[in-house]
Amino acid sequence: MLCRLQLAPPGGLFPWPGPVRTLWPQPGALLAELERELRLEMERARDVVSSFERLFSTAGAASAAGSSDEGFCVSQDVKDFAPEQLSVKVVGRKVVLLAQRETQSADAQGAFSYKYEVLKREWEVPREADAEALSCSLRDGRLRIAA
Secondary structure, eight states: OOOHHHHSOSSTTSOOOOOOOOOSSOHHHHHHHHHHHHHHHHHHHHHHHHHHHHHHHHTTOOOOOBOSTTOOEEEEEOTTSOGGGEEEEEETTEEEEEEEEEEEEEOTTOOEEEEEEEEEEEEEOOTTSOGGGOEEEEETTEEEEEO
């Protein structure tokens, strides 16, 4: 670290003291502490991301895609979405479910909130199932796609 005395020319009002160095806090120790804090924050961030991944992999869980003798069958919980907010498409050998909804609200004080939710799921249709014979049904908040 530099101080004003290092920048002042020798002589003059103050005698030249020579180089100035910081004893406390030690720069190496300070950097080591910052690195340790950064590592802890990164570990916390990884934990949060992995917990979200676990949550999203189980929330609204679809039953496993059936590729047994009966063909292809999946079931997805979509009770939070209205039927007009759902879209199911067949793209090649994939079934793509896209559910979107948005909500807006304002309170008495004039505060405004906006929420946009998207649920997207994709399933690969097995070769032994006929992708042209897929059908959808919605009952009690569960979407069933079968071939």
